[in-house]
């Protein structure tokens with residue numbers, strides 16, 4: 001064997017996109033010069049999965065399982081994906097929420113090998129060069145974060161990379177996007193998390209966050225470089241902090257095929273699940289009273305899509321808005337509060353609406369007073385505040401409605417507004433409960449945007465959409481709600497996420513056609529055609 005042949009053999013094993021490990025057949029070992037580099041046993045994908053499953057079970061905690069799975073992904077993508085897809089209910093909480101939260105917090109501890117791209121501020125003049133890498137020629141889907149609002153865990157700086165990696169693993173697992181076609185990107189503009197910055201192991205840029213005009217200019221060059229290098233790419237904005245999340249979405253949704261998962265994906269998931277819930281309770285959407293706790297990107301996204309859904313069912317906009325009440329850091333969101341961010345101005349009630357409210361204190365009106373006066377049928381948490389749905393709040397709500405719908409959506413588990421078992425206990429089992437993170441409590445639905453983003457992305461790509469419209473998210477929410485759940489749950493089980501993604505993709509693609517933003521021939525846009533394009537995790 002020539003030196004080049006030896007080097008090629010090693011390269012084949014080193015590349016996670018080509019490596020098959022012990023599953024290389026004897027013939028392939030012969031052809032590619034792999035004998036000796038691999039142990040003699042010739043395995044199968046199944047036997048490899050079994051070996052990794054056993055290793056996983058022997059580990060001491062989920063964080064180590066997460067790290068193990070990340071390494072597996074970096075050494076053999078097919079095996080990683082086959083393993084994840086084999087047992088999604090077991091694997092999802094390991095590669096995604098909630099464990100990915102700790103994966104981000106401890107990212108620097110387990111950093112081993114490059115995956116995706118770090119675009120750091122000091123490299124701001126090199127973005128086009130970095131993107132020029134031919135290894136990225138096939139990229140179709142980008143998930144990008146600047147790490148400032150990682151789940152409910154706040155600023156994780158460069159450690160936020162765990163989120164784009166995790167979301168894209170699910171684009172592959174659920175929407176069948178080939179692993180070579182996904183690109184996680186972390187925009188590293190520094191971190192205001194002093195603990196990260198002072199950690200000698202921290203892998204990110206040790207600088208306070210760049211903000212204002214410099215940040216905007218950096219994001220502008222990022223978007224321009226992406227649009228130039230990857231025409232038609234779908235870009236998902238993920239875990240940006242409030243104002244940036246809105247600004248980037250609005251500034252760029254017309255220029256790049258893009259959406260914000262926390263604003264729009266979470267909204268479609270919550271509204272879809274709510275549509276499923278009200279088929280149980282029998283009370284129409286137009287008669288619901290909704291209290292939202294946390295009016296940041298996710299909370300106000302939910303509110304806006306709810307308004308849209310209520311209007312589609314016949315309410316005037318003002319009537320819809322009158323049914324939704326938001327409580328944020330400073331209490332009930334009222335129009336006389338100075339310097340409300342624009343998305344909260346849209347949700348604010350007139351102080352005249354509450355003149356006859358009973359109040360427990362003279363200051364800002366908190367969640368308990370809001371619940372006691374509004375008597376909501378639906379309570380949604382998107383605050384990142386652990387335990388905010390306390391016993392008093394929940395009992396007050398349950399006193400006014402037979403089947404309270406309660407969705408503590410904040411992630412991970414350590415940031416959830418309530419434990420679902422408590423919600424069931426405090427309502428004598430009457431509550432219909434959905435949580436952002438998986439708690440493993442029977443009858444509780446996981447209301448996580450993983451039910452939406454893979455399908456929306458797949459549908460947008462399949463239809464060659466020029467834009468991801470609000471109507472496409474509404475279509476996704478309705479498609480999800482129509483699926484319903486099994487037993488007490490409101491959504492299909494995690495085992496069916498791949499079918500869910502396909503079902504949503506079809507609805508989204510059809511809506512793109514209806515709205516005239518699709519660019520492909522409608523004849524080709526069938527469920528079968530979309531399904532046929534989904535990659536399966538098997539060895540070539």
Ligand SMILES: O=C([O-])CC(=O)C(=O)O
Pocket residue numbers: 097150151152239261262410411436448449
């Ligand atoms: O990542 C998740 O599990 C859901 C999500 O987008 C978030 O909490 O930011």
Ligand SMILES: [Mg+2]
Pocket residue numbers: 151238239261262
């Ligand atoms: Mg998110």
